[in-house]
Amino acid sequence: MSRLIKDRRPVAEDPWHSLGADEPPPEPERAVIVPAERFEAERALWLARPGSLGVRIGPHCGLEPVLDVLDRLALIAIEFPTFRDGRGYSYARLLRERHRFQGELRAVGDVLRDQLFFMARCGFDAFELAPGQDVEAALAAFEDFPYTYQPAADGPATAWAR
Amino acid sequence: MYRYTDIDQRMIEARVAQFRDQTRRFLAGELSEEQFRPLRLMNGLYIQRHAPMLRISIPYGLLASRQLRKLAEIARRYDKGYGHFTTRQNIQFNWPRLEDVPDILAELATVQMHAIQTSGNCIRNVTSDHLAGVAADEVEDPRPYCEIIRQWACFHPEFSYLPRKFKIAVSGTEPNDRAAVKIHDIGLYLVRNEAGEVGFKVLVGGGLGRTPILAETVREFLPKADLLSYLEAILRVYNLYGRRDNIFKARIKILVNALGVDRFREQVEDEWSKMDRAALRLDPERIAHFRSFFAPPAHERDAPPLDPALLEADRNFALWYRHNTVAHKVPGYRAVFVSLKGYGRTPGDMTADEMDAVADLADRYSFGELRVTHTQNLLLADVREADLYALFKALDALGLACANIGTLTDMICCPGLDYCALANASSISIAKQIQAKFDELDYLYDLGEIRLNMSGCINACGHHHVGHIGILGVDKKGEEVYQIQVGGASSHDASLGRILGRAVPKAEVADAVGRILEVYLRERRDGERFIDTCRRLGSEPFKQAVYGAVESAA
Ligand code: SF4
Numbered sequence: 001m002s003r004l005i006k007d008r009r010p011v012a013e014d015p016w017h018s019l020g021a022d023e024p025p026p027e028p029e030r031a032v033i034v035p036a037e038r039f040e041a042e043r044a045l046w047l048a049r050p051g052s053l054g055v056r057i058g059p060h061c062g063l064e065p066v067l068d069v070l071d072r073l074a075l076i077a078i079e080f081p082t083f084r085d086g087r088g089y090s091y092a093r094l095l096r097e098r099h100r101f102q103g104e105l106r107a108v109g110d111v112l113r114d115q116l117f118f119m120a121r122c123g124f125d126a127f128e129l130a131p132g133q134d135v136e137a138a139l140a141a142f143e144d145f146p147y148t149y150q151p152a153a154d155g156p157a158t159a160w161a162r
Numbered sequence: 163m164y165r166y167t168d169i170d171q172r173m174i175e176a177r178v179a180q181f182r183d184q185t186r187r188f189l190a191g192e193l194s195e196e197q198f199r200p201l202r203l204m205n206g207l208y209i210q211r212h213a214p215m216l217r218i219s220i221p222y223g224l225l226a227s228r229q230l231r232k233l234a235e236i237a238r239r240y241d242k243g244y245g246h247f248t249t250r251q252n253i254q255f256n257w258p259r260l261e262d263v264p265d266i267l268a269e270l271a272t273v274q275m276h277a278i279q280t281s282g283n284c285i286r287n288v289t290s291d292h293l294a295g296v297a298a299d300e301v302e303d304p305r306p307y308c309e310i311i312r313q314w315a316c317f318h319p320e321f322s323y324l325p326r327k328f329k330i331a332v333s334g335t336e337p338n339d340r341a342a343v344k345i346h347d348i349g350l351y352l353v354r355n356e357a358g359e360v361g362f363k364v365l366v367g368g369g370l371g372r373t374p375i376l377a378e379t380v381r382e383f384l385p386k387a388d389l390l391s392y393l394e395a396i397l398r399v400y401n402l403y404g405r406r407d408n409i410f411k412a413r414i415k416i417l418v419n420a421l422g423v424d425r426f427r428e429q430v431e432d433e434w435s436k437m438d439r440a441a442l443r444l445d446p447e448r449i450a451h452f453r454s455f456f457a458p459p460a461h462e463r464d465a466p467p468l469d470p471a472l473l474e475a476d477r478n479f480a481l482w483y484r485h486n487t488v489a490h491k492v493p494g495y496r497a498v499f500v501s502l503k504g505y506g507r508t509p510g511d512m513t514a515d516e517m518d519a520v521a522d523l524a525d526r527y528s529f530g531e532l533r534v535t536h537t538q539n540l541l542l543a544d545v546r547e548a549d550l551y552a553l554f555k556a557l558d559a560l561g562l563a564c565a566n567i568g569t570l571t572d573m574i575c576c577p578g579l580d581y582c583a584l585a586n587a588s589s590i591s592i593a594k595q596i597q598a599k600f601d602e603l604d605y606l607y608d609l610g611e612i613r614l615n616m617s618g619c620i621n622a623c624g625h626h627h628v629g630h631i632g633i634l635g636v637d638k639k640g641e642e643v644y645q646i647q648v649g650g651a652s653s654h655d656a657s658l659g660r661i662l663g664r665a666v667p668k669a670e671v672a673d674a675v676g677r678i679l680e681v682y683l684r685e686r687r688d689g690e691r692f693i694d695t696c697r698r699l700g701s702e703p704f705k706q707a708v709y710g711a712v713e714s715a716a
Contacts, residue, residue: 062402084200084283086323090401093320097438114184114193114201121319145176147169149313150390151441152320159169159313160448 003129005116006104008142010135014128016054016075018108025049033077033106036065047072056108059087063094070101078124080109089122096123096153113138117145123153163224163531164309164455166274173316174271177278181205182264189261204284204322206277207263208583215581216255216263217280218270222290222308222332223251223534227521230532232273234517240266245517246581247502247510249574249625250329251289251534252280256581278316283324285315285397289331291341292535295456296543298491300334301352302360304341306452307389308332310444314390321397325404326412328397329369336363342536342652344368344376345628347414348396355383362389366396366426367418370622374658375415378423380430386449390442395434399426458492459529459544465494468547479554481565481603487550494547498528500540500557501572504564505597508590509575510538519560527553537574537613539567569606570614570679571597574625578618578635579642585618587635587642592616592671599672609679612692615650628652630693631675632659644671648678648704649696660701663709677707 004011017026018033026032033054034046046053047069054075055066066076076095078088088107095101106126107119113133120142129135147159166174181201188198202208206217218233233253237245240262241255248254258266270276279286288308295303311330315321321328328348333341336351343349349365362384368377384392396414405411418426473480487496500520503509512520520540524532527549528542535541545553557563566572573596576582578589593616600606615629619636626632628650636645643665650659666674679692681703686695696704 083197084323085406086283086321086325087402087406089320089323090398098436112197114197115323118317118319118322144180145317146172148319149173149316150318156441159167159173 001135003131003133003135005127005129005135005138007125008120008139010139016052018056018077027051031074033075036061040065043069054104054106057091059085059091063091063099067099070095070099070103073101073103075104075106075126076101077106077108077128080107080111080115083110083112083115083130089118092119092122092124093153113141116141121148121152121154163226163305164221164452171271171274174274174276174278177205177276177317178264178267178271181267185260185264200282200323202263203282204279205263205267206280207260208281209260213257214260214263216258216266216277217248218253218255218275218277219280219287220252220275220534221312222288222294222305223292223536224305225532225534226273227524227530227532229273229275230517230521230524232269232275234514234521236266236269237514237517243515244511244513246508246577247512247534247538247540249536249538249576249623250280250287251292251536252287253534254577256577281327282322283326283328284322285318285324285328285330288312288315289329289341289346289536291333291335291339292533292541293340293488293497293543294334295458296488296490296497297335297338297340298489299338301354302334303453303456304332304334304350304352305456306449307350307352307362307386309455310389310449310452311393314393314442318397321401324397324401325406326409326414328400328414330393337654339652339654339656340536342625342628342656344656345370345374345625345652346377348393349377350389353383359385361385364392364396366430367415367423369413369415370625370627371413372410372620373413373415374622374627375419376656376658377415378418380423380427387444387446388439388442389444391437391439392430392434394442395430395437399429399433403429459531461492461495461544462546465492465546466548467494468496468550472551476551478558478565479551481607482554482558482563483550485565485569485607486563486567487545490544492544496545496547496550498542498545498550498553498557499535499567500532500542500562501564501567502539502562503566503572504561505571505601506594507561507597509573509593512540516560516562519556520562523553523556537572539572565603566606568611570600570609570612570631570675571606572613574613574615574629576617576624578616582618582623584621585635586637587618587644587668589616589618589624589633589635592633592635592644592668595672596675599676609682610691613650613652614675625652626650627658628656629659630696631678633671633675636665638665642668644668646671646674646678646708648701649693651693657697662701662705666708674708678704681707 031052052074056077208215331346351363364381365377533541579585616633617624617626632647647659
């Protein structure tokens, strides 16, 4: 069982292979998530592969590496080095609301139950929970609040509708 | 004041349920201390010197009498029978048990109160002018905008894990700023442009602590409709580019300083120009809706003025009237301070019995509402002049009519060593030392308007940098000593004080303050306030008075 949640449901097996910095590429058809630095260095190679392509973005590198290829990416993973680093929330909203990214937006790293509600509001639809997190229990977090006080990637503020 | 809808009520109840579950998981060992910490802080809960400290939100200082009664009840039931009002217009309890906090929050929710975002690296309680809606000098009442900002900031999904805490203040008047706007991360003044439209002047990057900086102007005029989108642009630039590697460099003031205000402004304007502003636009109907909550209460028409004979007959009343009440824009009314700074009191503290009694007075004399001032007093904002004498008598009987508002002993003082885990020094005992030395009201009146601010450590919760006289507790090899500065101010003409010299021992603080005051009394020119004399003379004569000519030359 993976620790992955997609569209608010647990995912038994992650269809994506998350590639390390020095790991050799998997077979060409395999869906792969490439670290941003590696993607930047070998763009042509990765874009030419037949398999689905995803890029993993760290908080320091920002959105630069992916902005001009968004329609070629089926997934963007945004890394939370610690759950206290909130940059990923802004990246997610920018990708969804400004750049209209339609693919899977996956939170990876120190992803904990108590931040899922906010992450989902910012446009994440997939969550790779940190080790030790209880996937089933975490699903409840999407229901933490019944309304919203501000517009975000999930639409206008529902508390504003008088 | 703002009235909760069913939606608002369900939201704070959902928050209680969420925190109850988080506390349960923490106590069961499912959440680590590190994971729980930001969650409890965003519910106002600190782990302190003696016990946890719970900081409860009083949005922009506005409080209904039933809410104050609930605070009294909580003080009795879960604490030691008192609470402490802070410079952020909130209240803190110093003795609750961690296990009880979910129940306390549930109690608070029954009167539409909470502790949401009173700490943590998120957007904190919005503060404002305690005379909002009362003072004749405001361009417009700032409170509707405070409430609009409060709701927008509440559970903001993008800005709940910022590099550091984030404080916003709004004032309806720039020239008479009573909200210390310039020491906030974002400060907003309601202003009128050349076309006569009302909007906001936007300042960014103020803050005290170890690197005190006054906010700089980022935009001279922002239309009201764009308030939230502009705030969102500033917060986004900060969230993405504020430093996260060093807690002492993480506030937005450091980012603004590093970039320079012009480049910071460019980044904000660039972000703003690309945003979907329509989603956050405040249309006139929405603004009118929020303004409707802050319509003036039903003041009596042609309310009779104060009977001047009462001032003649009772000197204490006359002094109280002069110092503890201020003009109201409606004829026949005054705003009345409830002084929490009387002789022998801990500045800003209030007992449960006092809370109940003052809640009754608010019901009787001021439409059931109160305000907390950033100088740690309470205010009854709408009192008929004809009721002033009765109110004075009632407050006097409670020991809450000390006629010292605006004087030296109306000090701002943080909890210090008595409660705060970070403190170096006992600010409260210094406050009492100063009260004891300067207990002559006539002397205080002769000194006139003076702001004395005191912090127990460099975090500067007591705003010592912007006191006309500022006192900072520091630790010198295990000894409590006190640094003294003069020349600070927090209003429109805000300035940071200058440190006079080496820190003085605890026993000598009040004497040192006395020598500073002597310089003023000797040197002042006609009509000059302490701060004016300070600005004219510079810090040198004060330095000499405290340390003697020889040492200050060294
Ligand atoms: S200034 Fe320091 S001692 Fe005083 S309350 Fe703040 S952190 Fe505590």
